[in-house]
Amino acid sequence: MWFAPLYPIRPVNQRKEASYNREIPRHIRVYEVVRQHISGGVYSPGDLLPSENELCQLHKVTRPTVRKALDRLANEGFIVRHQGKGSIVKGVPKGVGILAIQGTTSAVGKEKLLTRIITGPEIRSWTEAFSFPLSKVEQESGCLYLERLRIVDNKPVFFDVTMIPNINMPRFTSRNLENKSLFDVLRKNYRLEVKGGEQRILAITADERLMHFFGVPAGHPVVQLNRRIETNRPGFFLYSQVFCNTDEFVLSGNF
Amino acid sequence: MWFAPLYPIRPVNQRKEASYNREIPRHIRVYEVVRQHISGGVYSPGDLLPSENELCQLHKVTRPTVRKALDRLANEGFIVRHQGKGSIVKGVPKGVGILAIQGTTSAVGKEKLLTRIITGPEIRSWTEAFSFPLSKVEQESGCLYLERLRIVDNKPVFFDVTMIPNINMPRFTSRNLENKSLFDVLRKNYRLEVKGGEQRILAITADERLMHFFGVPAGHPVVQLNRRIETNRPGFFLYSQVFCNTDEFVLSGNF
DNA sequence: AAACAGAACTTGTAAACACAAGTAATCAAC
């Protein structure tokens, strides 16, 4: 059985169009607006957001709709809600640190960090990708190999090995990477964005080479990170291995 | 002005008790049950979850309530929803490895992991929170102290120290935490959700105690993690220190 | 048998309502 609608819920579409032009849900609209207001500085951290009922009036929607928007904002860390008080702006959720998504450059701060290229960049065939499995395509293409030593406050802290599949990476071997963020170069010159990845962490004792680079005695403990980094290019991964002398600098990051 | 309720919404509380024993919201109840069914293997990845209406009947709640539970499950990656089709089980979200956001239990898999309580849970005064700064309130409240040894495949792999501010944590010291996920206990009994945090990683050599726990010789390298973990309770942080013997198991996680 | 129409499901969006519970300001009583 069919019942005539008691009231018109949404304004009749003026023009019927393809589905890609379908209305954006109202709770998402509200979310977008408030989110932009927070990241745009209309509301500062610590501010009290308009109450749910005020937001209802502002956006001409009902409370469940507003609440759905605020649910998401709270979930993503833009706001904190307090029963009986209101929603307090927390700010734009801070990014993920060295261990999470960015290279060491942005974590330590560009000023104090020097990067010395030890080897490469040069084309090699894969030996292994730090125990991550390699696809056939990757294996056949060879890799761009790079070894760097990172120096903070005149002390060598990181030694990293980076391996990038040699697929559509023109002129990479002739690039000057000294004191540059690798991720910046990849983003600007190859439109490669880091999306996420997987990492494995272990503690080892320094081998001859690390003893030499870090200037530490035999038996010195070192953190080793093996990372497989996803990019916006589907199926294209960066592989990197980082050794870190945590005597004076620790690896820190948010999650 | 006051209006008599048109209908009784929820069954009258049989006995009025203190606030820590307040009713757990129904959408959270439903969430917990379905979540356990997924991680417990009642539903396998690829399976179609009961429809929202069926879940309504099962749990004797209405659709918005069920939807709120499913919203969260989808958000956390347990399920994927398809309009017109249903909700498909994706499985326990891997990736939330030890380094990212969850405890070791979900990272390794519950089957193989045993947890032995070494000390506590007991109330102590703070000595320090692994070099994280403590607020005045935290310092004055004292902390719940807990030491655990995690055993994977009969090999001790993790030793962790957890410190929780003793603020509104009734009966925590008398809880049995043996072979349980601490985060699960906190979520179910105290409605504490992990939101994120900060961690610092370093490599050390095992001291007397770790040599004993891990059964490793002197000079053995060990990964140390100091973590400050944010929760949904504003200003309430968990502090934990994890030592990991990475000989046979590495710390892995996604980002 | 193949194609189409429709019914009968599914989830997605949104409103309107009712009440619970936490917070903060106000105001009266002491």
Added chain:
DNA sequence: GTTGATTACTTGTGTTTACAAGTTCTGTTT
């Protein structure tokens, strides 16, 4: 002035109703 109850906010939870829109099966038509 201080205390304590009241009141007027705030967010939290839950129900009911209505319709939109995607998917799948079924039955009829061709």
